[in-house]
Amino acid sequence: MEEPRMPQVTQATMEIAPSAREITADLTVIVPAFNEAESLRDTVASLAQQTLPPGRVLVVDDCSTDGTGEVAATLGVEVLRPPVNTGSKAGAQTFALTSVRTRYTMAIDADTVLAPDAIELLAAVFVDDEVAAASGFVLPRHVRTVWERGRYIEYMYSFTFHKQVQDYYGKPLISSGCFSMYRTDVLCDVGGWSSRTMAEDMDLTWTLYERGWAVRFVPEATCYPIEPANWHFLGKQLRRWSHGFVQNVRLHWRGLLSQRYLRSVVAIAFFDALVAPVITLFAFPLLAVLVAPWFLLGYIIDSPVVAIPVLTGARRRGETRRAIASLPAYFALRLANCWFMLRAVVAELVVGRRLTAYEKGH
Amino acid sequence: MSAGLPGLGLSGLFVLLSALGNPIIQLARRRRRQAGRTRVGPIFALSVAMAMAIMGIWDGLFRGAEVLGYQPSHHSGANAPIPFASVPVVLVSLSILAAIVTTAELALHVSRPRTTPTPPPLPFPGLDRGSRDRTTSA
Numbered sequence: 125m126e127e128p129r130m131p132q133v134t135q136a137t138m139e140i141a142p143s144a145r146e147i148t149a150d151l152t153v154i155v156p157a158f159n160e161a162e163s164l165r166d167t168v169a170s171l172a173q174q175t176l177p178p179g180r181v182l183v184v185d186d187c188s189t190d191g192t193g194e195v196a197a198t199l200g201v202e203v204l205r206p207p208v209n210t211g212s213k214a215g216a217q218t219f220a221l222t223s224v225r226t227r228y229t230m231a232i233d234a235d236t237v238l239a240p241d242a243i244e245l246l247a248a249v250f251v252d253d254e255v256a257a258a259s260g261f262v263l264p265r266h267v268r269t270v271w272e273r274g275r276y277i278e279y280m281y282s283f284t285f286h287k288q289v290q291d292y293y294g295k296p297l298i299s300s301g302c303f304s305m306y307r308t309d310v311l312c313d314v315g316g317w318s319s320r321t322m323a324e325d326m327d328l329t330w331t332l333y334e335r336g337w338a339v340r341f342v343p344e345a346t347c348y349p350i351e352p353a354n355w356h357f358l359g360k361q362l363r364r365w366s367h368g369f370v371q372n373v374r375l376h377w378r379g380l381l382s383q384r385y386l387r388s389v390v391a392i393a394f395f396d397a398l399v400a401p402v403i404t405l406f407a408f409p410l411l412a413v414l415v416a417p418w419f420l421l422g423y424i425i426d427s428p429v430v431a432i433p434v435l436t437g438a439r440r441r442g443e444t445r446r447a448i449a450s451l452p453a454y455f456a457l458r459l460a461n462c463w464f465m466l467r468a469v470v471a472e473l474v475v476g477r478r479l480t481a482y483e484k485g486h
Numbered sequence: 487m488s489a490g491l492p493g494l495g496l497s498g499l500f501v502l503l504s505a506l507g508n509p510i511i512q513l514a515r516r517r518r519r520q521a522g523r524t525r526v527g528p529i530f531a532l533s534v535a536m537a538m539a540i541m542g543i544w545d546g547l548f549r550g551a552e553v554l555g556y557q558p559s560h561h562s563g564a565n566a567p568i569p570f571a572s573v574p575v576v577l578v579s580l581s582i583l584a585a586i587v588t589t590a591e592l593a594l595h596v597s598r599p600r601t602t603p604t605p606p607p608l609p610f611p612g613l614d615r616g617s618r619d620r621t622t623s624a
Contacts, residue, residue: 222608288529289505308610315605334601375602382599388500391590396495426494429539433532
């Protein structure tokens with residue numbers, strides 16, 4: 125097992141470090157919004173209800189056609205509107221970044237609401253001078269359809285177990301784009317959020333690692349985005365994420381080589397991306413037909429293992445019944461993940477057809 | 487087939503092994519006075535429960551197969567051989583995992599690491615600052 129290097133809060137940094145209250149007072153929240161008139165009100169309200177509210181809130185109305193800008197203006201926040209649609213969330217956020225004057229910047233999606241103490245908890249890790257970015261626990265706001273239920277389990281599993289282990293080793297794989305906080309000067313130094321891949325949050329996180337910064341995961345800071353409720357929007361989101369992963373591996377692999385632990389995590393995840401779809405979509409059905417139908421058990425055989433962290437996390441939140449009811453949907457979502465990952469690998473690595481058009485996933 | 491079970495993938499197995507290694511890492515950190523306040527107990531307990539679940543599933547699977555006459559074998563659990571070769575499943579999974587990690591390590595020596603180029607910096611008048619690239623300023 126590789127020995128990780130963890131950033132430490134030294135006595136020297138503690139003495140000059142600002143408190144969470146000072147950090148949030150020196151914080152600008154950027155809310156990129158393209159046709160988000162329906163959900164924006166809840167997002168802004170959740171920012172206003174924070175135990176430590178941010179100093180400034182900037183809504184980027186990315187040339188919406190549904191009156192998002194007008195809605196934002198009635199909510200008492202600053203509204204920025206680029207001359208033309210920036211084409212992506214990354215573009216809208218970077219457009220707003222040039223107007224930020226505070227030491228800290230937060231980006232949250234316009235469909236995301238925060239738990240009342242989320243910003244305070246996230247800000248607290250910035251007392252460590254080596255931390256450039258931090259993100260929190262993500263859970264779907266609505267858990268109704270099969271895809272939302274699947275996502276609920278996926279997030280509960282990943283954020284209760286995977287991400288916490290990665291954080292222990294000092295290398296969370298991604299600082300989630302829907303709710304993350306950054307040091308503004310570091311963010312500006314790397315040019316803000318880049319549109320060169322379909323997963324700007326992964327691109328930024330890996331860039332920060334390459335430049336020697338620490339990224340933290342704060343499980344107590346919770347946010348609730350709206351997840352795709354139907355196949356149409358789920359497909360758009362998964363297409364973007366899977367292409368984004370492959371694009372980021374291609375872009376960053378040389379830079380990641382110097383990152384202990386992370387290089388192993390990414391190499392294994394990439395292997396899984398290549399192999400798991402083939403096994404899941406082709407090998408299991410073929411073996412079930414040619415050898416024995418018991419091979420179909422492969423689709424759900426790990427359910428007790430997945431259930432352990434999921435039920436542990438759900439129990440803490442008083443959502444045990446919701447988790448049990450949602451567990452079967454996770455296996456349907458996993459099949460969808462495999463399908464879109466297979467398509468992304470073929471398109472990006474075999475056919476050479478890059479995904480460049482950003483499409484919203486809900 | 488993976489000893490970490492098919493759905494979990496090798497990523498799941500790697501994270502599980504990482505979590506199982508936490509107490510050892512924590513001890514090493516304590517010796518160097520770098521342990522911090524991180525609590526490793528809850529995640530370690532989760533990982534032990536998950537590892538036991540994996541072993542239990544494999545055991546139950548092969549016992550069930552034996553009962554149904556599909557897999558007559560003297561072995562059971564993760565040590566049971568895969569259907570087409572007399573190699574334990576756990577050995578296959580760990581070998582693949584080791585091969586991937588070793589490849590990543592070898593790539594470090596064969597190919598020179600290089601920081602990924604980024605777009606030009608944006609102006610930020612909020613702070614008077616020098617270079618914030620810790621790799622060069624350190």
